[in-house]
Amino acid sequence: MAVKELSQIERQLAILRRIPTEPQKVTVNDLIEYLETSHNLGNLSKRSIQRDMAMLERVFGVHVKTMGRENYYYFPQGSHISLKKMGPDLALGFLLMEKYTHSLLPEASLDALAPYFKEAKLALKNEKYKYADWEKRVAIYPKVYPLEPAKFNANHLLDIYKALLLNKQFKMNYTKKGGETKDYIVSAQGVVQQEQVSYLIATYEGQKAEGLIQFAIHRINNIEILDSSPKRVAGFDIREYLEQGGLDISLYDDQCIELIFNRSTAQHLNETPLAKDQTLTELIDGRVRVTATINITQSIKWWLLGFGDQVEVIRPKAFRDDMKKTVQGMMQLYSHKSL
Amino acid sequence: MAVKELSQIERQLAILRRIPTEPQKVTVNDLIEYLETSHNLGNLSKRSIQRDMAMLERVFGVHVKTMGRENYYYFPQGSHISLKKMGPDLALGFLLMEKYTHSLLPEASLDALAPYFKEAKLALKNEKYKYADWEKRVAIYPKVYPLEPAKFNANHLLDIYKALLLNKQFKMNYTKKGGETKDYIVSAQGVVQQEQVSYLIATYEGQKAEGLIQFAIHRINNIEILDSSPKRVAGFDIREYLEQGGLDISLYDDQCIELIFNRSTAQHLNETPLAKDQTLTELIDGRVRVTATINITQSIKWWLLGFGDQVEVIRPKAFRDDMKKTVQGMMQLYSHKSL
């Protein structure tokens, strides 16, 4: 490639893109090498780059630290440069994302995102928009999960993601169901986030049986990323894993379900269908017969039980019997006098 | 304020921040006025700004359109300038947010966010990070909601948010439960997003009784933002509204609940407690007595029913009787022979 000439501004922007955030840093010599190799430039004097840095410091808030005889340049953590003002669509997107996810994201990510959220709020505070009481007007409200979220260290999640991305194994200390803790050398295969609880899908060193193990992330006590490469399970795909009932085992082979709903309850199946092939038929007694093809899992059973006497399971027969048995168990509970 | 002098770069950056995205546009005269008022600059020649624009076009991809005798400048939709490269924490934050929210956000917001997501993926594709199969390794998986999401037009949601922010009323066509449609002039008070379904909390013109009305957003057929100001309900706070059972009515005044769980089922209450003041006591028969202070709502009943015979409601008495009655109803369903 030919040696190009770059105008001052273009050169300064190229430098800007090279400046890392806080833990990392860069020297003038690094920058020269970068510009010469990546941008095929010759003929840049060190003095000019030094002057550029002074300007970037003044205009873009690049930080400088003189350590020893060299200057190191970096962005402080959570810094942000915005050249383009956010439009309302974009700003709203950020605000909604913050609402939806702020309890789910690792701290480090939240810190890094904070300037974007701040900017979004600012963008909605100008002449036209009145961001004033957004907090008082918009809420996300979980329906069926009155539980407090598991005390869940999102930093561990971050470490797992990093291990996945860096293609490394990691060592973790984990509290097993019984309460005993154990160290594992883990090859992460995937992560599933389910409502408030996240699971790591992985294999570990010294595993007795073949297969993928699920670890609850909130039971992880400590993580340390190792240098070794993980043992990858060939052809692993988290969606296939979930479809084959990774978290949620199919109770029956039969996937054709037939239910009879109360009329009022059936109504909302119109809006949120059980499956794409769902059919609804009104019966003589006013109730509604529903058929659909779905994996019949523990979740489905739970969901149907939740409707109480407003739904009756007809098919598969085995599922009906299962429901009947459960109801008999419940009946027994409430036949006793309460303690 | 004194008339400041700005260097070329600083001026160009100031201009850049003033350039809007596509539907809007800006002329050189607008920019001069902006710089003179907002940045207290005098002495800028029109020719210099014109030259600046040529440079911004070349370096930052600002688009220009000559309409009539003037030039209009704007950013194309979905354009994005990144001067700072994303760190891994930030990039992960974006990827997770995309995973969590991409089915919930309005199209326009998604389009505007797309460059950020793209940049995040790029940031994880460099020397160190292997973004390769993120899609195959990370999933969000709803637990208790096997339903297909309501066909829900996120653009209507966007319009509602805009009406809230712009402090305007809007007109909407809405399909009522029965199936009939009706036009409303609406004063939005808030929005609640609950799992897959979003609700607009509002008052409307010609409302018969006092009070806040809930509209399901997926039943809205059309929205048009008006110029009139909404009637604000004094002191409205969505959190208070929800706590007082806006969506989810308390069934009983008594908030002290007492349950007896199976041992295995009770275990996960350790991790995700029912409430902050929850107490667990093991009984002689191995089951676990749980007490907690919570709003006893339809959701809670649903949730408890879901456990089938693994939980028994003890108190409040009225709630126990309610559960008993429901179980008797279920018993009746399953005593019949199936059709």
Added chain:
DNA sequence: CTGTGGTGCGTCATATTGTGTCGTACTTGA
């Protein structure tokens, strides 16, 4: 249709700013 006043843009002399080459002060490591 024609004139007036506005715009964009090329050009040129001039003012301003960027650049390379010093020198000096300072730090580190041999």
Added chain:
DNA sequence: TCAAGTACGACACAATATGACGCACCACAG
């Protein structure tokens, strides 16, 4: 203590930005 490397101020010179034209073009009004 000295050599070698860095940061940075100063200075002359080169490069670039600026303002003042002029021309071409367009819109609008008379």
